[in-house]
Amino acid sequence: MTDTTATPDLGTQVLQRQRRRETSRWRWLALFVGLSLCSLMLDVATGPSLLALGDVVRTLVAPAAADPMTRAIVMDMRLPIALMALVVGAALGLGGVQMQTLLDNPLASPYTLGLAAAAGFGAALALVTGGLGLPSLVAIPVGAFVFCMLAASFLFGLALMRHVNSQTIILAGIALLFLFQSLLSLLQFLSSPELNQQIIFWLFGSLMRTTWPMLWITAGVTLVCALLLHRDAWQLTCLRLGEARARSLGVNVTRLRLKTLVLVALMTATAISFVGIIGFIGLVSPHIARMQVGEDQRFLIPQSALCGALMLSVASVLSKSIVPGALFPIGIVTALIGVPFMVWLILGNRKRGHA
Amino acid sequence: MLELHDLNLRIAELTLVDGLNLQLRAGELHVIIGPNGTGKTSLLRALFGELPLARGAVRLRGTPMTPRNLPTWRQGIGYMPQNTQLDLDLSALEVVVLGRLQRLSMRLSDDDLCAALEALQALDIAHLADRPVHTLSGGQRQMVLFAQVLLRQPQLMLLDEPVSALDLKHQMQLMEHLKAQTIGQGWISVAVLHDLNLAAQFADQLIVLGEGRLQAFGPPAQVLTRELIHRLYHVPVDVHQDLDGLPYVRTLRASRPTPSERLAA
Numbered sequence: 001m002t003d004t005t006a007t008p009d010l011g012t013q014v015l016q017r018q019r020r021r022e023t024s025r026w027r028w029l030a031l032f033v034g035l036s037l038c039s040l041m042l043d044v045a046t047g048p049s050l051l052a053l054g055d056v057v058r059t060l061v062a063p064a065a066a067d068p069m070t071r072a073i074v075m076d077m078r079l080p081i082a083l084m085a086l087v088v089g090a091a092l093g094l095g096g097v098q099m100q101t102l103l104d105n106p107l108a109s110p111y112t113l114g115l116a117a118a119a120g121f122g123a124a125l126a127l128v129t130g131g132l133g134l135p136s137l138v139a140i141p142v143g144a145f146v147f148c149m150l151a152a153s154f155l156f157g158l159a160l161m162r163h164v165n166s167q168t169i170i171l172a173g174i175a176l177l178f179l180f181q182s183l184l185s186l187l188q189f190l191s192s193p194e195l196n197q198q199i200i201f202w203l204f205g206s207l208m209r210t211t212w213p214m215l216w217i218t219a220g221v222t223l224v225c226a227l228l229l230h231r232d233a234w235q236l237t238c239l240r241l242g243e244a245r246a247r248s249l250g251v252n253v254t255r256l257r258l259k260t261l262v263l264v265a266l267m268t269a270t271a272i273s274f275v276g277i278i279g280f281i282g283l284v285s286p287h288i289a290r291m292q293v294g295e296d297q298r299f300l301i302p303q304s305a306l307c308g309a310l311m312l313s314v315a316s317v318l319s320k321s322i323v324p325g326a327l328f329p330i331g332i333v334t335a336l337i338g339v340p341f342m343v344w345l346i347l348g349n350r351k352r353g354h355a
Numbered sequence: 356m357l358e359l360h361d362l363n364l365r366i367a368e369l370t371l372v373d374g375l376n377l378q379l380r381a382g383e384l385h386v387i388i389g390p391n392g393t394g395k396t397s398l399l400r401a402l403f404g405e406l407p408l409a410r411g412a413v414r415l416r417g418t419p420m421t422p423r424n425l426p427t428w429r430q431g432i433g434y435m436p437q438n439t440q441l442d443l444d445l446s447a448l449e450v451v452v453l454g455r456l457q458r459l460s461m462r463l464s465d466d467d468l469c470a471a472l473e474a475l476q477a478l479d480i481a482h483l484a485d486r487p488v489h490t491l492s493g494g495q496r497q498m499v500l501f502a503q504v505l506l507r508q509p510q511l512m513l514l515d516e517p518v519s520a521l522d523l524k525h526q527m528q529l530m531e532h533l534k535a536q537t538i539g540q541g542w543i544s545v546a547v548l549h550d551l552n553l554a555a556q557f558a559d560q561l562i563v564l565g566e567g568r569l570q571a572f573g574p575p576a577q578v579l580t581r582e583l584i585h586r587l588y589h590v591p592v593d594v595h596q597d598l599d600g601l602p603y604v605r606t607l608r609a610s611r612p613t614p615s616e617r618l619a620a
Binding site: 010011014015017018021022233234235237238240241242244245247248249250251252290294295296298 | 403405426429430432433434435436438440441443444445446448449450453454456457459461463465468469472476481484485487500503504507
C-alpha cells in the first residue's frame with residue numbers, strides 16, 4: 001500500500017498551482033471586461049460624425065455637463081446601439097457555449113441548430129402577413145421569437161425523451177435549419193420585390209433598429225439566464241466528462257439538458273428577434289474562451305459571454321469604419337471576420353495535436 | 356447488503372441475463388467474470404439505475420430501487436463506467452474534485468482540493484495533479500477517474516473494467532486500494548474484470564455470467580474450475596492452486612496437449 005498521508009509541501013504546492021490557475025482565469029475575465037469597455041467607447045465614437053474619445057467618455061460620465069449636440073448623439077442614438085452589440089454578443093456567446101457543452105459537439109450553436117433560421121422565418125412571416133394588425137416594430141420581433149421558441153420546443157421534446165442522445169438532437173437541429181431555410185425561401189419566392197427587400201434587410205442582422213426599451217428587455221433576459229446558467233456551472237462541467245459519467249456523479253442529465261436548452265433558447269430568441277440573424281459569434285466565441293480559461297464552467301460561462309460581446313462590438317465598429325460613410329450590415333461583418341478566424345482556429349488546433 | 360431478486364436484463368428484446376438472484380455483503384469485493392456480451396456491463400448499469408429492469412427488484416440495505424428514488428439511490432453509489440475518454444482542458448485535480456459535486460460551492464475550498472489530492476496520493480499519482488487530462492495516457496486517465504470515484508465515499512462501488520488500460524504496477528495498486536477500502540469502509544464492491552487470475556487473487560466472491568444466466572457464485576477457490584472455464588470460454592486451460600489455496604489459470608494452446616496429458620503419455 002502506498003503512503004496515504006499528504007506530504008505538506010507537495011500538498012501546498014499543488015494547492016498553490018491550482019490557485020494560480022484560477023487567478024490567471026480571473027485575469028482573462030478582467031482583460032476582456034476592459035477590452036469590451038474600450039470597444040464600447042470606440043463604438044460610440046465612430047459613426048457618420050466622428051466624435052473624440054475624450055468627449056464620449058466625458059458625456060458618459062457626466063451627461064448633464066456635456067454639449068447638447070454630443071449628448072444627443074451619444075445618449076439617444078449611439079449608446080443603446082453600442083450596448084446592444086455587447087448584450088447580443090454576450091447572449092450569442094453564452095448560447096453557443098452551452099449548446100456545445102450540452103451536445104458535446106464543437107459545431108453546435110443556436111445558428112447551426114436552426115434556431116436562427118426559425119426566427120428568420122418567423123420574422124419574414126410577420127412581414128408577409130402584415131403583422132396581423134400589429135405595428136411592424138412589434139410584429140417582427142414577436143414573430144421571430146415565437147418561431148424560434150417553436151423550433152426550440154421541438155428540441156426540448158427530443159431532449160426529454162429517453163434514449164435520445166446528443167447526436168440525434170444535433171441531426172434534428174440541422175433538419176430544422178433546412179426546413180426553416182426552405183420555408184423562408186418559399187415565402188421570398190411568393191412575396192413581392194418590395195417585401196423581399198425588407199425580408200433580406202432583416203435577415204442581414206442589424207443593430208441600428210435598437211431602442212432603449214429593446215435594450216433593457218434583451219439585457220434583462222440575458223442577465224437572468226446567464227445567472228441561472230452560472231448556478232449550474234459545476235454540473236455543466238461534469239457534463240463535459242460524458243453523460244454516463246455526469247450521471248454517475250449525481251447529475252440529473254435530462255433535467256439539466258432541458259433547463260439549459262430552455263435558457264439558451266430564451267436568450268437567443270430574444271436577441272435574434274430584435275437584431276436579426278447574426279451568425280458565427282455563437283460558434284466561435286466559446287472556442288476562444290476555452291483556449292483562455294479551459295473547461296471550468298465557472299469561468300468558461302462568463303468568458304464566452306465576454307468574447308461574444310467583444311467580437312460583436314468590434315464588428316459593430318468595423319461595420320461603420322471599413323468604408324467611411326457607408327454602413328455594412330453587422331451580420332455580414334461577423335461572418336467575414338469569423339470565417340478566417342475559424343479556419344485559423346481549426347489549423348491551430350491541428351498543430352497542437354488535438355483537432 | 357445488496358439484494359438482487361429475480362433480475363431480468365434485456366437490451367432491445369435480447370435477454371442478457373434472466374432469473375438472477377444474488378445477495379452481496381458489505382465489506383466484500385465481488386468480481387463479475389464471463390465471456391463478452393453476457394451482460395456484465397449491463398448488470399452494473401442496471402444496479403446504477405441506468406438500464407431499466409425488464410423484471411425483478413434490487414434492494415440496497417432494505418431500500419428498493421424505484422424509478423422515483425433514482426437520484427437518492429445514485430447518491431450512495433460510486434460508478435465508474437468503462438469508457439475513459441476525457442478530451443477536455445481540466446487538470447487532473449479538477450477532474451477528481453468533481454467527485455464531490457454535491458458539496459462543491461462556487462469557490463473551490465481548500466478542503467475539497469485537499470481531499471482530491473489525498474485520493475491522488477493514495478493511488479501514487481499525485482504527480483499528475485496539475486496535468487491537463489487530455490495529455491494523460493489511457494491508463495493515467497483510468498487512475499484519475501478511479502480517484503474521482505473514491506471521493507464519492509459510496510456505500511456501493513460499481514467498477515466496469517477498472518484496470519483495462521493499466522500496467523501491472525497500477526493494476527495491483529488499484530486493486531489493493533479497492534480491497535483495503537472495501538474492508539475498511541464496509542463498501543459493497545462490484546467490479547467487472549477480464550483477467551481471471553486478478554479476479555481470483557482479489558475477489559471475495561466471483562459472479563460468473565454466461566449463456567444468459569448466473570453460472571456460478573462463490574469464493575474463487577470453489578468457483579474457478581477447469582470445467583467451468585472451458586465450458587464458458589471454449590479455451591483449454593489448466594487450473595492450479597497457489598500456496599494460499601487460490602486458483603490460478605493457465606491457458607493452453609489448443610493444438611498442444613495439456614501438461615497433464617503429457618504426463619500421462
